[in-house]
Structures are given as C-alpha cells and as structure tokens.
Amino acid sequence: MASPTLISDTEAWKDLKAHVEEIKKTHLRDLMSDADRCKSMMVEFDEVLLDYSRQRVTLKTMDKLFKLAEAAHLKEKIERMYSGEHINSTENRPVLHVALRASRDYVMLSDGKNVVPEVWKVLDKIQEFSERVRNGSWVGATGKALKDVVAIGIGGSFLGPLFVHTALQTDPEAINSARGRQLRFLANVDPIDVARNITGLNPETTLVVVVSKTFTTAETMLNARTLREWISAALGPSAVAKHMVAVSTNLTLVEKFGIDPNNAFAFWDWVGGRYSVCSAVGVLPLSLQYGFSVVKEFLMGASYIDQHFFTAPYEENIPVLLGLLSVWNVSFLGHPARAILPYSQALEKFAPHIQQASIQVSMESNGKGVSIDGVPLPFEAGEIDFGEPGTNGQHSFYQLIHQGRVIPCDFIGIVRSQQPVYLKGEVVSNHDELMSNFFAQPDALAYGKTPEQLHKENVPPHLIPHKTFSGNRPSLSLLLPSLNAYNIGQLLAIYEHRIAVEGFIWGINSFDQWGVELGKSLATQVRKQLNASRTKGEPVEGFNFSTTTLLTRYLKATADIPSDPPTLLPRI
Numbered sequence: 420m421a422s423p424t425l426i427s428d429t430e431a432w433k434d435l436k437a438h439v440e441e442i443k444k445t446h447l448r449d450l451m452s453d454a455d456r457c458k459s460m461m462v463e464f465d466e467v468l469l470d471y472s473r474q475r476v477t478l479k480t481m482d483k484l485f486k487l488a489e490a491a492h493l494k495e496k497i498e499r500m501y502s503g504e505h506i507n508s509t510e511n512r513p514v515l516h517v518a519l520r521a522s523r524d525y526v527m528l529s530d531g532k533n534v535v536p537e538v539w540k541v542l543d544k545i546q547e548f549s550e551r552v553r554n555g556s557w558v559g560a561t562g563k564a565l566k567d568v569v570a571i572g573i574g575g576s577f578l579g580p581l582f583v584h585t586a587l588q589t590d591p592e593a594i595n596s597a598r599g600r601q602l603r604f605l606a607n608v609d610p611i612d613v614a615r616n617i618t619g620l621n622p623e624t625t626l627v628v629v630v631s632k633t634f635t636t637a638e639t640m641l642n643a644r645t646l647r648e649w650i651s652a653a654l655g656p657s658a659v660a661k662h663m664v665a666v667s668t669n670l671t672l673v674e675k676f677g678i679d680p681n682n683a684f685a686f687w688d689w690v691g692g693r694y695s696v697c698s699a700v701g702v703l704p705l706s707l708q709y710g711f712s713v714v715k716e717f718l719m720g721a722s723y724i725d726q727h728f729f730t731a732p733y734e735e736n737i738p739v740l741l742g743l744l745s746v747w748n749v750s751f752l753g754h755p756a757r758a759i760l761p762y763s764q765a766l767e768k769f770a771p772h773i774q775q776a777s778i779q780v781s782m783e784s785n786g787k788g789v790s791i792d793g794v795p796l797p798f799e800a801g802e803i804d805f806g807e808p809g810t811n812g813q814h815s816f817y818q819l820i821h822q823g824r825v826i827p828c829d830f831i832g833i834v835r836s837q838q839p840v841y842l843k844g845e846v847v848s849n850h851d852e853l854m855s856n857f858f859a860q861p862d863a864l865a866y867g868k869t870p871e872q873l874h875k876e877n878v879p880p881h882l883i884p885h886k887t888f889s890g891n892r893p894s895l896s897l898l899l900p901s902l903n904a905y906n907i908g909q910l911l912a913i914y915e916h917r918i919a920v921e922g923f924i925w926g927i928n929s930f931d932q933w934g935v936e937l938g939k940s941l942a943t944q945v946r947k948q949l950n951a952s953r954t955k956g957e958p959v960e961g962f963n964f965s966t967t968t969l970l971t972r973y974l975k976a977t978a979d980i981p982s983d984p985p986t987l988l989p990r991i
C-alpha cells in the first residue's frame with residue numbers, strides 16, 4: 420500500500436486522537452503531583468533548561484508523540500535539511516540557515532558544493548569592514564567617522580536583527596563595545612518611520628545599510644531611495660558611495676541602485692528571509708554596532724543548538740520536544756494560539772520576531788492550509804503567536820489566559836540579570852521580584868483555584884464564581900543562564916528549529932510564504948491607479964464598491980499634491 424500523504428492518515432495520529440479523551444479526564448493538578456513524571460519532563464542542554472511538566476501530557480502521551488515523529492519521518496527530514504536537499508520544494512531551494520553559523524571547518528553541501536567557505540568569506544569581509552568603520556579608517560564624504568547606522572529592511576530583513584539588537588543593548592560586553600554608536604531600523608514605508616529614524620542624525624556621520632534579500636521589496640526600495648536623497652541633498656550625490664552599503668542576494672540590482680558591489684554583502688537563496696538573521700542581514704548591522712567578536716558569540720550559541728538538534732535523541736532534544744508539544748496543543752487539544760512570555764525586558768522584540776514568524780518565523784512558516792504536496796489539510800496547522808515581556812503582560816492580557824481562553828504559554832526566564840539592582844535592606848533583588856512572577860504564573864495556570872479553597876478563605880458566595888480559576892492550563896518554562904550574545908543565539912536557534920519540527924510533523928512547507936504575495940500584487944494595482952489618477956486624472960476603475968469609494972475619497976482629499984512633486988523630506 421502506498422504511504423499516506425497526510426500525517427492525519429497515520430495510525431500514530433489516530434492513536435493520539437483517541438488518547439485525547441484520556442488526557443481530558445486528568446487535571447494538571449494531579450499530573451503535577453507525580454514527581455517521577457515531572458522529573459522526566461525536565462531536559463537540559465548547554466545550561467538551557469526546559470521544564471514541560473505543566474503540559475497536558477503523560478509519559479504515554481510523549482511516547483505517542485515520539486511515534487508520531489517516526490511516522491512523519493522527522494529524523495530523515497532533519498537530515499535532509501542539513502544535507503542541503505531542496506526541501507523548500509515550491510521554490511526548489513535548500514534550507515540551510517544552519518550553515519550560516521557553522522564553524523569554518525564544517526562541510527555543508529548545497530547542490531554538491533560546500534557553502535561554508537562562502538559563508539566565512541562574507542563573515543570575514545563583514546569583520547574587516549565593520550572594524551574599519553568602527554575604528555574610523557572608513558570615513559564619510561566629509562572625512563568624519565561614521566558612528567550611526569540606519570538599517571533599512573522589512574520582514575525577515577528587519578525583525579530578527581531588531582530582536583537581537585534589543586536583547587544585546589543591556590549586555591555589559593555589548594554596551595562597552597557600542598559606546599558612542601547608534602543603530603536604528605527603518606522598516607515601515609510610512610514617512611513617519613523615516614522621520615523618526617533620521618531625527619537627530621547627521622548625514623555626515625551616518626552609514627545606511629540597505630537590507631533586502633530580493634532588492635525589490637517596494638517598502639525597502641522606497642525607503643532606500645528616500646535616504647539616498649537625504650544623503651545626496653546634504654553631501655552631494657558622490658557621498659552615496661561612502662554612506663550606503665547593501666546586504667542582498669541580488670548583487671546586480673544593488674549595483675543598479677548605485678551601491679558599489681564591493682560594498683555589498685552577499686547571502687544566498689538557500690537562506691529564507693525570516694531565517695536570515697545569522698547572515699549578513701543581521702551580522703553586518705550588529706557588527707557595526709557591537710563589533711564582530713560579540714556577534715560571533717551569538718552565532719556560536721546558535722551553532723551549538725544546531726548540533727544538539729541534529730544529534731540528540733527525541734527525548735532529550737529541546738527543539739523536537741517543543742515542536743511536538745506545539746503540535747499536540749494545536750492539532751489535538753485544539754488550542755490555536757500560543758503566548759511567548761519572556762520574563763526579560765531585553766527580549767521585548769522576541770515575540771514580534773517569532774510571530775513573523777513568530778513572529779515571522781512561526782506564523783509565516785507554518786501558517787499554511789495545504790500539505791507540501793498541495794493536498795488541503797483536514798486539520799489546523801500553525802498557531803497564532805503573541806507575547807509581551809513579563810511582568811508587563813500580567814497587567815494586560817493575562818486575565819484572558821487565566822480565566823478566559825486556554826492559551827499554552829512559553830515562559831522564558833533568565834537566571835542572572837545583566838543589570839542587577841539591589842536595594843539596601845531588601846533581600847529580594849529587583850530581578851528576584853521579576854523571577855518570583857516567572858515561577859508563580861505557571862503554577863497559577865496549572866493549579867487554578869477551586870470554589871472549596873475560596874470557601875475556606877471566607878470569600879462571599881456571590882464572588883466565588885468570579886474568583887474561581889479552573890486551572891489545567893498548559894505552559895512550559897525555559898530557563899536560560901543569562902542573556903549574553905551566546906544565549907541569544909541559543910534561544911533563536913531553539914525557536915527556529917521548533918518551528919521546523921512542527922512543519923515537518925504537519926507535512927507542510929515551512930519555508931515558503933506565498934500567502935504574502937496576494938496583498939503585494941493588489942497594492943501594485945492600487946499604486947498604478949494612484950499614478951494614473953494623479954498624472955492623467957483617470958477615474959478609479961476596476962475595484963469593488965468599497966475600495967473605489969475609499970480611493971476616490973483619498974485622491975480627492977490629496978488633490979493638492981502635484982503630479983510631479985519636488986523632493987520633500989521630513990523636517991523633524
């Protein structure tokens with residue numbers, strides 16, 4: 420018999436479906452009282468501890484999930500990824516972001532060619548260039564050192580680097596090496612974002628890095644042209660050569676734009692945009708800000724997790740466990756969302772990155788409706804990721820998580836704060852206070868509070884329904900030793916691989932993103948219409964009633980804009 424196309428046709432899937440009823444009969448409160456079970460649900464690698472005892476799973480569930488992994492050929496799929504097979508079949512590309520952080524002596528093949536030397540060639544070039552900019556031997560058009568960087572990019576060419584930058588900003592080593600420098604990110608095509616980003620910057624001391632895999636993304640290219648104008652207007656067109664560099668896979672378009680290809684930093688088709696933070700996309704701007712040695716630590720942290728993911732057995736493999744648990748929560752327990760709750764303000768941009776996924780990484784990767792073979796999925800795949808650092812989130816959406824919808828939570832905690840605060844007379848430090856919440860919230864979700872307990876506390880009867888917490892709400896805890904560049908790399912790679920595991924189990928292609936294309940092509944139609952209406956006075960045509968009405972109103976209200984306007988840059 421031919422092997423089933425869909426994972427939901429396998430015995431392992433059906434077995435898990437049947438197992439759901441059994442799990443539904445058990446409250447997490449009871450599962451948590453089994454110390455042996457809890458002990459077996461703690462896994463440690465390279466000082467990162469995963470505790471998944473507060474998931475609604477028993478040892479039997481885990482066993483069935485490992486069987487599901489077998490049925491999905493998870494191991495083989497991971498191996499195919501690492502061996503450079505074209506697993507992104509709809510774009511006919513390998514998926515080799517792990518090669519971006521492989522050590523120099525490693526061999527990783529793409530179409531028979533070892534890509535690691537190419538990776539290191541670019542890394543060496545970044546090291547050299549960033550050192551020259553940082554030590555003032557690469558200067559701007561007027562001879563001044565370039566101390567500020569604006570990185571222009573969107574989606575994967577923005578969110579990952581922003582997450583890492585935000586996380587590094589309070590790391591003592593990174594602070595030291597970034598002294599006197601600024602790194603800003605311009606993503607949105609909204610002119611307000613341009614205004615915000617150039618406020619307080621002097622073109623004479625600013626370097627602009629245009630980051631775009633394709634070098635065709637409308638928002639990025641318009642922002643790049645805008646900042647090119649900002650530089651030329653202040654310093655003359657020839658200044659662009661000293662003040663603008665690029666990161667792209669499309670070096671031809673980089674040159675066409677007017678950036679010297681020698682000042683371009685390449686990456687490759689086998690790096691998905693949302694998995695590109697370890698390529699020049701992230702490494703160049705971050706090295707300019709923090710120095711290459713800090714960024715190298717970040718790459719090493721990710722690389723160590725890559726090896727763990729490739730070699731560790733399922734039971735000890737952190738990304739595999741996380742991926743399987745997500746599949747369990749989404750496809751079997753029916754929880755469509757996941758909250759990512761770092762108890763660290765430095766990780767405030769982590770959830771946005773994973774959304775894009777997760778941020779982009781997760782939602783763009785696994786937000787699919789068909790299998791890799793194009794068969795409509797009879798089950799839901801992908802999850803809605805959102806999150807905020809604790810304790811801030813506790814004062815906004817946690818109410819919903821505690822007493823409203825069931826949303827599996829990832830609690831991410833850091834053992835040692837890099838910016839500790841102790842107050843005389845207070846034994847509990849500020850970080851202890853933060854971590855008290857990190858330790859308490861998962862239990863509050865798991866155990867809840869019963870009417871009997873409330874009754875014993877003399878809660879008035881009419882308030883008992885309001886103060887009752889059902890509990891039985893799953894979460895997991897990830898504890899990292901600190902949040903230096905190395906740990907940030909670990910965290911990134913854990914989530915990247917978790918998302919791949921989910922996609923491998925669901926049998927979807929986590930590495931394409933056709934879903935974002937439709938909106939883009941419709942925007943092109945609108946752009947054409949705006950052009951035709953502004954230059955030739957053509958009426959709005961070819962749109963539905965709603966869009967026609969809105970566009971007509973917009974054009975009427977902006978009729979004072981000339982069809983051939985002079986350059987106007989923000990004055991802020």
Ligand SMILES: O=P(O)(O)OC[C@H]1O[C@H](O)[C@H](O)[C@@H](O)[C@@H]1O
Pocket residue numbers: 573574575576630631632633634635636639692693783932935
């Ligand atoms: O790097 P670029 O080619 O400019 O693409 C920027 C972004 O464009 C789209 O939104 C894609 O869905 C993202 O995955 C990509 O990161």
